[in-house]
Amino acid sequence: MPNSPIPTTERGLRIALCAGESSGDQLGAGLIEALHRRFPDASFAGIGGEAMRAAGMETWHDAQELAVMGLSEVLSHLPRLLRLRREFRERVLAWKPDVFVGIDAPDFNLGVERWLKARELRTVHYVSPSVWAWREGRAAKIGRSADRVLCLFPMEPDIYARHRVDARFVGHPLADAMPLDPDRGQARAALGIAFHDPVLALLPGSRLGEIARMLPDFLRAASRVAERVTGLQVLVPAANAACAEAIRAELARHPALARRVRLLDAHAREAMIASDVVLLASGTAALEAMLAKRPIVVGHRIAPTTYRIVRAFGLLKTRYVSLPNVLAGEALVPELLQDDCTPDRLAAAVLHWFEQPEAVAALRPRFRAIHEALRRNASERAAEAVTELLAANAP
Numbered sequence: 001m002p003n004s005p006i007p008t009t010e011r012g013l014r015i016a017l018c019a020g021e022s023s024g025d026q027l028g029a030g031l032i033e034a035l036h037r038r039f040p041d042a043s044f045a046g047i048g049g050e051a052m053r054a055a056g057m058e059t060w061h062d063a064q065e066l067a068v069m070g071l072s073e074v075l076s077h078l079p080r081l082l083r084l085r086r087e088f089r090e091r092v093l094a095w096k097p098d099v100f101v102g103i104d105a106p107d108f109n110l111g112v113e114r115w116l117k118a119r120e121l122r123t124v125h126y127v128s129p130s131v132w133a134w135r136e137g138r139a140a141k142i143g144r145s146a147d148r149v150l151c152l153f154p155m156e157p158d159i160y161a162r163h164r165v166d167a168r169f170v171g172h173p174l175a176d177a178m179p180l181d182p183d184r185g186q187a188r189a190a191l192g193i194a195f196h197d198p199v200l201a202l203l204p205g206s207r208l209g210e211i212a213r214m215l216p217d218f219l220r221a222a223s224r225v226a227e228r229v230t231g232l233q234v235l236v237p238a239a240n241a242a243c244a245e246a247i248r249a250e251l252a253r254h255p256a257l258a259r260r261v262r263l264l265d266a267h268a269r270e271a272m273i274a275s276d277v278v279l280l281a282s283g284t285a286a287l288e289a290m291l292a293k294r295p296i297v298v299g300h301r302i303a304p305t306t307y308r309i310v311r312a313f314g315l316l317k318t319r320y321v322s323l324p325n326v327l328a329g330e331a332l333v334p335e336l337l338q339d340d341c342t343p344d345r346l347a348a349a350v351l352h353w354f355e356q357p358e359a360v361a362a363l364r365p366r367f368r369a370i371h372e373a374l375r376r377n378a379s380e381r382a383a384e385a386v387t388e389l390l391a392a393n394a395p
Contacts, residue, residue: 012039012043013041014095014096014097016046016099016100017032017047018047018101018103018112019048019104020066020108022049024063025049026173027104027173027382028048028126029054030055030173032052032057033379034383036056043058046058046060046092047061047062049063081108088112089112089115089116092116098390099121099122099390100121101124103126104127106125106142109125110141117147123148124146124385127150128151128160128167129142132153136162139163140165142165143166148166148389152171152374153327153374154373156169157169168385170378171375171377175291175374178269183273184274187273191235191262191264191270191271193274198230198231198276199235200229200235200350201235201272201274201275201277201294202234202279203285204236204247204280204281205283206239214301214341216253217343219251219254221343222257222260222350223257224344224347225350225354229351235271238263238266239266269292272285276294276295277294277353281299284323287323290370291367291371293368293371295333296324297346297350298333299346300322301338302338327370334349
């Protein structure tokens with residue numbers, strides 16, 4: 001694609017970015033590489049991680065400085081984060097970039113974008129918050145921060161259009177990264193699993209709170225499945241050392257099952273591709289398991305008080321919570337939520353996939369169709385959207 005004519009000063013094009021965690025760092029790296037192909041002399045600076053540095057960005061702060069999770073942790077870090085945001089936005093403004101791109105991390109980035117936009121700097125927000133699921137009115141607020149929103153899912157731009165916000169569907173980078181036909185045999189060989197052995201992958205979440213809430217019932221469900229599926233192996237990937245320790249502690253309470261369980265250091269994608277069935281908490285893992293073309297059972301539970309508030313005020317705007325079902329517009333995979341998320345019901349749903357191969361076979365083409373819809377070369381499309389914005393606003 002030819003470059004759009006974008007007049008710049010002799011200093012060359014400058015693009016400031018901010019990513020706050022590893023997934024955002026990967027997105028940012030892909031965007032930088034795609035923009036570099038269009039503008040070889042462009043400069044990139046801001047907040048990012050190893051991938052963005054390797055792509056050629058000068059990092060003023062590391063992305064890990066924003067990576068705090070959980071209310072108590074956020075509160076303890078709030079003074080530092082507010083000071084960092086204040087200093088960062090001032091430094092961005094002084095650098096005088098041609099555009100600022102905030103990548104995910106909405107609690108941090110939307111405030112930065114709003115402040116910069118008020119000072120007539122062009123702003124882009126890459127990765128829409130889940131306005132399709134709850135609080136659609138946030139779309140208008142996001143539009144007050146960003147001149148353009150880059151969306152990973154095809155249903156999102158229409159929601160922004162209702163609020164007169166410029167949003168573009170660019171595709172999902174996971175769909176670009178994963179093959180349409182994952183090699184299950186290769187994944188099993190890499191993990192040392194025989195091709196015909198029955199395998200269940202458990203993904204209770206990547207945060208300690210999720211593991212504490214979901215893993216006990218996931219393991220109880222796996223024990224019930226093991227009673228019916230001869231030779232069952234159970235794979236449990238751990239996102240990090242803290243998660244691994246929490247998983248080990250819970251496994252110690254299930255000694256009969258523990259001998260069937262392999263705790264993996266990361267390798268979640270390989271575990272999903274290698275498995276016969278995936279039991280997981282809702283989130284990005286559900287999307288990745290769908291792209292792996294494996295049958296899924298979603299079990300999810302949030303704090304009872306939070307659930308009552310969500311139900312009482314009608315905050316949830318979609319019939320489904322897992323991305324495969326949201327994207328399909330129907331219940332392709334079972335979702336067992338709150339009081340329905342019990343070991344017996346989870347086990348029954350998992351056993352359905354083990355015992356009904358024709359149902360699994362019918363699921364795969366549906367997953368492949370969604371994969372193809374999301375596979376749009378996200379980094380190139382995101383770079384194109386940023387380039388168009390620069391060209392449209394060039395003096």
